Amino acid sequence: MLHEPAQQAAEDRATPYKTRVGVWMFVVYALIYVGFIAINVIDPLLMETIVFAGLNLAIVYGFGLIILAIILAIIFNAMCMKKELELNEGGKEA
Amino acid sequence: MEIILFLFFVGLVLGISFYLGKKAKSESGYFAAGGQIHWAVNGIAFAGDYLSAASFLGIAGMIATLGYDGFLYSIGYLAGWVVALFVVAEPIKRLGKYTFTDALDAKFNSKGIQLAAAISTLIVSIFYLIPQMVGAGVLVTPLFGFPHWVGVVIVGALVITIVATAGMASTTYVQFIKGGLLLVFSTVLVIALMNAGLTTTPDQGGDVPFYEFKTLTGSMASPLMLDDASYTIMQEEEILGRDGEVVALLVKLSKDGQESWWKAEQQAGGTDVVLHESQFIVTKADGSRWINGQPESTENGLIQVGNLETINGKSGAEADTGKLNPFSFLATIGSKDTTVKLWKSAGVADGADQVTVYYPQYTQGSKVLRPGMKFKLEGSLLDKLDFTSLMLALFLGTSALPHILIRYYTVPSATAARKSTIVAIAAIGFFYILTLFMGLGAMTSGVVNLVDNNMSAPLLARAFGLFLFAVISTIAFSTVLGTVSGLIVAASGAVAHDVMDRFLGVKMDEKQKVVAGKAAAIVVGIIAIILGIVFKGQNVSFLVGLAFAVAASANLPAIMMVLFWKKTTAKGVVASISVGVIASVGLIALSPSLFGTYGLDPTTAPVPLNNPGIIAIPLSFITLIVVSLLTQKSKAAEVATA
Numbered sequence: 015m016l017h018e019p020a021q022q023a024a025e026d027r028a029t030p031y032k033t034r035v036g037v038w039m040f041v042v043y044a045l046i047y048v049g050f051i052a053i054n055v056i057d058p059l060l061m062e063t064i065v066f067a068g069l070n071l072a073i074v075y076g077f078g079l080i081i082l083a084i085i086l087a088i089i090f091n092a093m094c095m096k097k098e099l100e101l102n103e104g105g106k107e108a
Numbered sequence: 109m110e111i112i113l114f115l116f117f118v119g120l121v122l123g124i125s126f127y128l129g130k131k132a133k134s135e136s137g138y139f140a141a142g143g144q145i146h147w148a149v150n151g152i153a154f155a156g157d158y159l160s161a162a163s164f165l166g167i168a169g170m171i172a173t174l175g176y177d178g179f180l181y182s183i184g185y186l187a188g189w190v191v192a193l194f195v196v197a198e199p200i201k202r203l204g205k206y207t208f209t210d211a212l213d214a215k216f217n218s219k220g221i222q223l224a225a226a227i228s229t230l231i232v233s234i235f236y237l238i239p240q241m242v243g244a245g246v247l248v249t250p251l252f253g254f255p256h257w258v259g260v261v262i263v264g265a266l267v268i269t270i271v272a273t274a275g276m277a278s279t280t281y282v283q284f285i286k287g288g289l290l291l292v293f294s295t296v297l298v299i300a301l302m303n304a305g306l307t308t309t310p311d312q313g314g315d316v317p318f319y320e321f322k323t324l325t326g327s328m329a330s331p332l333m334l335d336d337a338s339y340t341i342m343q344e345e346e347i348l349g350r351d352g353e354v355v356a357l358l359v360k361l362s363k364d365g366q367e368s369w370w371k372a373e374q375q376a377g378g379t380d381v382v383l384h385e386s387q388f389i390v391t392k393a394d395g396s397r398w399i400n401g402q403p404e405s406t407e408n409g410l411i412q413v414g415n416l417e418t419i420n421g422k423s424g425a426e427a428d429t430g431k432l433n434p435f436s437f438l439a440t441i442g443s444k445d446t447t448v449k450l451w452k453s454a455g456v457a458d459g460a461d462q463v464t465v466y467y468p469q470y471t472q473g474s475k476v477l478r479p480g481m482k483f484k485l486e487g488s489l490l491d492k493l494d495f496t497s498l499m500l501a502l503f504l505g506t507s508a509l510p511h512i513l514i515r516y517y518t519v520p521s522a523t524a525a526r527k528s529t530i531v532a533i534a535a536i537g538f539f540y541i542l543t544l545f546m547g548l549g550a551m552t553s554g555v556v557n558l559v560d561n562n563m564s565a566p567l568l569a570r571a572f573g574l575f576l577f578a579v580i581s582t583i584a585f586s587t588v589l590g591t592v593s594g595l596i597v598a599a600s601g602a603v604a605h606d607v608m609d610r611f612l613g614v615k616m617d618e619k620q621k622v623v624a625g626k627a628a629a630i631v632v633g634i635i636a637i638i639l640g641i642v643f644k645g646q647n648v649s650f651l652v653g654l655a656f657a658v659a660a661s662a663n664l665p666a667i668m669m670v671l672f673w674k675k676t677t678a679k680g681v682v683a684s685i686s687v688g689v690i691a692s693v694g695l696i697a698l699s700p701s702l703f704g705t706y707g708l709d710p711t712t713a714p715v716p717l718n719n720p721g722i723i724a725i726p727l728s729f730i731t732l733i734v735v736s737l738l739t740q741k742s743k744a745a746e747v748a749t750a
Contacts, residue, residue: 026522029198036194043190044503050183051499055492058485061478068439072176072478073544076183080537083190087530090194094526 151531156287161243171547184502241640446473501721505656680736695720
C-alpha cells in the first residue's frame, strides 16, 4: 500500500507547462553557472578585469548569478500563476 | 547585555515551543506542522533553516581570511536553490508526505528505498550537524567565556527541547524568527560598515587601539644580518609550499631574553631584507601553551588582526576613505593600488616545543577580490577539478538536503511550495550578497581571530558597539538553533517515520508515532553534541561543503531520475543512493583535508581531491541508469505490488 500525500490536491492541469518552463529555466541558469566555472578554470586572471563601476568580473558575475536567480524565480512564478489561472478552476490546484 | 538578549531569545523560543507543543499531538502535526504554514512564513523559515552557521559564521570567516574564494560558497549555495525551484519543489510536494523518502518511494513502495533513503538522510543530516554544533561551541567562548564543549551542550539541550516539544511547528517558527532577525541585523551591520568606511589603522571604533606590528631591517647576505644589533638570530626556518617551493622564511629572534618570531622578506633586486613581526603559539612538551612569549591566559591571547596596509596607494590618516557606498567599498578594496595585510600560519619545530607561527602576507587588493587564494586556479588540473567539484556539489546539493526538502510538506499546496521557494531565494540571495561585505569588513577592521576565523562576523559587529555585538551574537546562536532543529526533525523523521513506521512496519497509533519521533530526536541530538565537541576547530563552511557533496551524490540523482525518467526502477534508486553515499563518504575519508585532520601528511592521501562531487555524483547517476535498465523486467511487478 502506498502512503498518501500530506494534503490531497486537485488535479493541476498546468503541471506539464510548469515542468517544461522549469526545466528550460534550469538549463539557462545552469549554462550561465557553467560559464562562471569555466572562466575561473580556463582563464582565472580574466576575473580581475574591471567591468563596471570599478568592480571586477568576479564580483559582477558572482552578484549577477545571485540576482539572476531572483529575477528568474519571479518570472517563473508569474508564468506559472498565469497558466494556473488559465487552466485550473479558481486559478489554483488545491 | 549579550547575556540578557540571549536569555530573552532563549525564553522566547522555549515559550513558542511549549505553546505549540500542546497542539502538536498528531504525526502530521509533529513532522509537517500540519501542512498549514503560510508560504511567506515558510519562505523565511526556509532562509532560517538554510542560512546556517556555515553561511553566517563560516563564509564570513573564510572571506575574511581568503577573500573572494569564501564568496564562491555563497554563489554556489544560492545557485542550488534554482534547482530546487525549477525542478524539485512542486513535484516533491505532490509526491511526498512527511519526508523526501516518501516522494522517492511514491511510485514503488519499496522497502529498499525506504531503508536506503532513511540511511542517506541520517548520514547527510549528521554531516550537516557537525559544523552547526562546532559553530555553537565557537560562539559561546567570546559571548560567555564558557569553554567550547559547554556551548555545544547548551545548543544541543535547547534544540532537543525545541524539537521534542512541537517538532516541525516550533522548528518553523524558530527558523522564521531567526531568518527575519538575521536579514535585518546583517543589513544593519553592513550599513554601519559602509558608514565607517575604510582605514589603514582600524581601532574598533576607538575601543581597541590599533596594534602597529614592528619591522626590522637587515641584509640577506649569508648569514642573515640585522641592522639592530640588540636582536640575536636563534633559528631560521624555510616554509615550503605544496611543490617544495619556499613560500616564507621565518626567523626566531631573541632580545633581552624575550623570544619572538618574524617573517623575513627579501626586497626586490637586492640583498636588503625586511623582517615583519609575527605572532606565535608555543606548545611545550608538558602541554602548556605560550602565546607571543607569555603564558596563555584570558588576558594573553593572539592579537586580532586584519587591515589594509595601503588604500589606493596611500597609508595613514590620508588613506581614510570616510563613508562609502557598496560599489566604492568593493572597488576600493579590489584596487591594484590597495594592499591587504592577510595572515598565514605555519608549524615549526623548536627543540621539543611545537610552534605555530602566524605571519603577515601582503596581498594586492585585486588578488583578494578574485578567486585563487584557497582554490589554486592557476595551478594543476587537479586543483581545477577540485574547484569544479565543489561548485558542482553546491549547485546540486541544496535540492537534495533532507532538512530542506521536508519543509515542502509544511505548506498546504504545490503552489505554496513554489511561492515559498521564491521568498527563500530572494531572502537568501540578499543575505549572501551581504556576506561579502561582512567578510571583507572583518578582513579590514582588525577583528580576525587567527585561531578561529568563524567568529569574524560577530567580532566585526563588536567594532560597532556592544549592542550590535550582543544582537549579532544572539542571532548567530539562534542561527545554529534554527538549522540544528531542522536537521534533527529530518533525522527523527527518517528514524521514526521511514524506518520504524514504513520499513519495519511497527504498529503505532498517532500518539505513539509522535513519541517515537521525539525519542529519535533526543538520540540524534545527543549524537550531535558529541560530534560538535570532537570536531572543534574545523572551518564550518568547509564541513558543510562536504555535506552538500554527500547529499548531491546520494540523493539528487535518485530525485531527478524518479521525477524525469520513466524507466527508473526501485532497485536502480536503491543502488544509486547506496553508491552515492559510499562513494562520497569514502572519497571524503581518504581526501587530503581529512588526512590533515587525522594528523597525517595530506600529500599522502590516496584521493587527491578534497571534494568528491565530480566523481560521486556522475557515478550515482550512472549506477541508477545501468541498474534500472538491467531491472526493467521486475518493474512491472514492483508497480503491480504497489
